[in-house]
Amino acid sequence: MTDQLSTAAPAPVLEARGVGKTFTGVAALQGVDFTLRAGESLALMGENGAGKSTLIKVLTGVYQPDEGQIFLHGEPASFAKPVDAQHAGISTIYQEVNLVPLMTVAQNIFLGREPRNRFGLIDFRKMQEDARALLATYDIHVDVRRPLRSLALGMQQMVALARAVSIDARVVIMDEPTSSLEAREVETLFRVIGMLRSQGIAIVYVSHRMDEIFAICETVTVLRDGKVVHNGRLTDLSRVELVALMLGRSVEKVKRGGVTAFGEVKEGEGEPVLTARDLSRKHQISGIGLDIRPGEVVGLGGLLGSGRSETLKAMAGVMQLDEGSLTVDGKRVRSGSVAAAIKAGVVMLPEDRKAEGIVPNLSIRDNIVLAALPRLSRAGFTSRAKQDAIVDVFMKRLRIKAASPNQVVSELSGGNQQKVMIARWLAMNPKVLLLDEPTRGIDVGAKAEVQALINELADEGLAIVLVSSELEEVVEGSARVVVLRDGSVERELRGSEVTEQHLMAALVGENHAPADESPAEIKERL
């Protein structure tokens, strides 16, 4: 396959030959050959922990390869630091948003290349104007003087993207750029990628979302367990074949799974286990009411910044409410106390795994049992046996890929970290599970497992609230969808209304979706 390509293909811009990288005990990359040609858009695929991020970090000077060589325009190159790669025209959006939360949006975009006036001093006015203008080209309208951390995660990711592509680059590498974007932002992103490609800029794109891969990439490199298992044109592969390659299973086996792994969903019956009334907090959400019954999955729909995360945080006690009440099984839960919420059986998987989820220096085991620890201890003394029992179950059930439960969680791949987070909350045996982007950054295999798990948990009687920026996931996974807009409930979709058309129409504030319009058409309009 590779031969066919090379005959007519333009010269390679960035190459890796025989690259190997071993972390203490884990061989993250072994003899990886990788080629990126000018103007090419290449999908880098693989399961969680396959080595995608590691390869990117080796290519961009964050890590030094243990063996092998990097070539830039055919010349051997070695990047001691990320800045060297940047100077060589390689711009990267790393998997975790890597910006400075305390600094403003404008500062973040122009860090390291601030516009100056004639005295050599930074010209903030110009910087803000430029930032505003730059973001506007991507349809982002935020106050660029605000600190980055005040933006929702998806918006932060858009800022990171704007920064990366505004640097004059020959190669743009994106490690899961869409993981916290929803449809509209993804559209914007695609537009940007189209622009880049038309300028002959080569793109490396990592994502676990198949649609996206097939929509924008020409070629694909598949990694499995640190080795390259496939290299070629994407058009030569079907989805199923690609998944099979990634997972290392036969096509037949993979075929049995559907688009999403959700089974039949049904509305819950009986008394609501959780009742939220008039949840309000100044400037964030107002008057939100929800009833969640045991055994049902309720989706929360909304655009970026519509207040989905805030609603979950309000119910999980993370956020102090100005008004409103929350009752679980008829008992009032004190607002603003996570402990009280957990005690009542309401737990939340936070959206920002890096800042709010993992405790980076602790082991997988400790991270999983973190919340459940008091239950697994006697008189304050921890019991290793009890912990191991639980950790074992979840590591197997969620297929967490790690050297051992003792491995430090920050060493795991992004997807596996997410699974650890899910395990933490499942270990609590909650009554109500609030999931903010549960499949963010999770590979197809694991995603299916998580989706199946959500199904299964609902069947077992758990009440679940699901926030996802993938419409497909919300629609297929939920029995009904509550749509938020500007911090309050816009609409509720039930039964047959739970379709992508209706949801999308509701998102933009149209009460009745024309039934004859297809999702694609609506996407088009957006």
Next chain:
Amino acid sequence: MSAVTSAVRLPQKGAALVFLQRYGVYLAIALLLLFNLFFTPNFMTIDNFRVQFIQVVPVLIVALGMALVIGTEGIDLSVGAVMALSAAVIPLYIGYGPLPAAILAVLAGCLIGLANGTMIALIGVQPIVATLSLMVAGRGIALLVADEQLKSVIDPGFLALGRGTIAGVPYSVLLALVLVGLVAVLVNRTTFGKQLVSIGGSRRAAELAGLPVKRVLITIYILTAALASIAGIIQTARLSASVPSTVGNLIELSAITAVVIGGTPLSGGQVKVLGTVAGALLLQLIAASLIKHNVPDAYSQITQAVIILLAVYLQRGKAVLK
């Protein structure tokens, strides 16, 4: 900010370097012992080691508490003042017997810990300034409690804490060993210990996981103060006098140094109890070697600085990036 450690790592090192990183302190101790074996008369004697162990006890006990605080990404500058306060309280109540006096001394110290903890956990003051204010005020309070006087303590039961031995091992050393054991268990085997390092690792994540962050923080500052009070009591017994003006002066720096040399990063999220013990011992050995060779103060300070740098340089890479 501590959550980002993973993103940037120093390049991997060879096995020898990994060994040095992990065992840097112990190696430094061994080298120093070796040096003394050859160049210091009367060093390798039981009596000498007893002296070293007795002298290291206060710093060690304070460093244990400091390690806990540092594990939560905090710091406690007030430990010296707490020692002074507990020393000041002893003579007031020694008439009721050594034990009640000691208990009251620890309680008094804990009040400072409570003040620290409240300011830090509930109000959100940065630990270094919160404890700095109590470092200044605490010693003043201690002196006022003591009526600005130095008092001899002659209760034989109390003095035994400073002088008595079991099978040649001084009580104070035994007490320190017990405390090391307790802290090690606390850190490694209890819910509290795990919560402590989680807070240091990522306070936000700990909060979202429903941990009682504020309670744990307050408790830790109180514990640290309690340990410092015990150090103050031991020091008082050893001196057979309550000297609130000088006891524990600058001990916060020694304690922090011991903790850091022992491999606990100042960025929190880890507590190395054994390393802390080794760190304290290393400092003690450095001081002893310099005094025994009658090195003038100026050069002794320079030498200490160089040795500390070397010991930490050996194990750098572990705690570098915040």
Next chain:
Amino acid sequence: MSLALEPSVGPATTKQVTRERIAGNVQRYGAAIVLGLLLVVGSFAFPTFPTVSNFTNIATQSSFLLIVAVGMTFVILTGGIDLSVGSVYALGGILAAYGSTWGIAGAVLLPLLVCGTVGILQGLLIAYGGMAPFIVTLAGLLGIRGLVFALTNEGANTPLIKDASVTALGQGGLLGLRWPVVIAVVVVVIGSVLLARGRGSQTVLAVGGSESAAVLMGLPVARVKFSVYVVSGLCAGLAGALNAAYSSSGVPTVGVGLELSAIAAVVIGGTLLTGGRGNLIGTTAGVLLLTVIQNLINQVGSLTSSVQAVVSGIFLAVVVIIQTVLSRTQRL
């Protein structure tokens, strides 16, 4: 229709932004606000407090610490710390005295050269050697003080400054302000401009805000970390030299505990100890606060040293509590 396509920015965004901005300013100038309150209260309580001569004293007394604190602000903004400033301050003083035999140039350049070198060494170990700032500068605190004693025969010799032009640098002045005050103001102004709009200023903030992000963004992290320790060394040396000129002698024991005062001033001034946010106006207010607290204690005039310690400790606590509460409004 196009309206519906505007991104959903949540209700009352502009109001929120205004609120954030006000809260930001309260935090930025929290120390200055507390300082203002203290000045008013002090003026009512003690008639001898609001006098020109007293304020001149306060200014002079603050100037040395302020110069040190400016350097410390840069260090703390990167998330580091410099414990060596007290010893470097003493070294600067000694060297100024030795250097004064070559006149004013020697008295200023010699300390700057050597203290800058101390900063360079510490900066190298921290930025390129990957060592923790706390430990490196703690060793600096010990080692440099040792060096000071070694240079002065265990502190027995105090080199004196005889050159009139050098003593004039400490004692003379401009418009009723002593040179150290004038120089401190200049240092603050230059520092503020650099920090707000200078090359590398954004990297300083970024390193403190998130070092790994700064590395991944390709910022010159090591260079900036290195530079701030050099700046701090230079500032401490300059302050020490000015202080020596002011007191016509290089006293080996000055500056003990100065690092804590400087750190306290910086933190009270609203700079986050973890780095990433802060400004020199705050630091200036922090330094003045510490001096004014001492001044007010002296105004009472009959407190014993123990009571003074208690009062100033509690004062400090109250000030940081107020400052923290003021700035908390901005937390998200």
Next chain:
Amino acid sequence: TNTGTTTGGSGGGSETPEGTQQSVASSEGPTCSIEDYGAEKIDLKDAVVGFSQSEKEDNPFRIAETQSIKDEAEKLGVKKLITTNAQSTLSKQISDIQDMISQGAQALIVAPLNSDGLEPALQAARDKNIPVITIDRKVNATPCEDYVTFLGSNFVEQGKRAADQLIEGTGGEAKVAILLGSSGNAVTTDRTKGFKDQVAAEAPGIEIVAEQTGDFARDEGQSVTEQLLQANPDITAIYAENDEMGLGAQAAIVAAGKTPGEDIQIYSIDGTRNAVEQITAGSYNGVIESNPRFGPLAFQTLVDFMDGKPVGQDIIIADSEYDPSNAAERVSSAY
């Protein structure tokens, strides 16, 4: 006692036992009068007097010194006495003095922290022609110009006398360890110099085997002595530059299983009650006094000065000494 504690020192309380008053040992040399200095004549009764203490009042010497100044000011009916404490920080002492001047102090008594570096403070006083009397530590400046006069002990002499005591007590044959005061402190330098010079001159049989700083603190003195005794088991005498370190050394000697006062002799300087009591108990060998009660003499000098009488520029007080022959009878005059 049954309380298990003893209290050291009276804190220089109001009862001043007979014989504790400072007396002038020498006041020869040039004098200074109010005309010479150029100050304005004031009546202390309606004057504001400032006292700048150098170190914290947390040790007997400083407590007694401050108390004695306060007591005497009260006795004389001084209108207002402002006291400040530099807490061992030179810059604070400068500020303290400046602050007192701007508060309207008309006369100053200063216990300098350091011999050098007070220039700006003295200058500020000079600018307003405020008379400054320095006590206990001498500043390197011109008397009757930068300040009026110095009252205090001769620290070199104290070291010399301690050497004399030690030479006599040991018969001129000893291995001595010196516990130095804080580095960079003029008192340390002088007491070391006086001692070493005298030993070199008078007692070739005395060997100084170690000199290490104990920072004038009891616990440091104890730790250092413990180390030294281990390394040099043949030490027979200790010279501590203040009583606190001497008492620490005593505890270390006991811990090492030796008898203080006999196996190892201890000499120190200060004259605190704790140390003198140890002499009476036989486990301490000699103490050279450094009398802190400057109040009466300082104010007397000030009064004389204001009355237009010439006062000595360099008034050295007579320090007594304690040894086994007189300790019991004179312990009451210790502070």
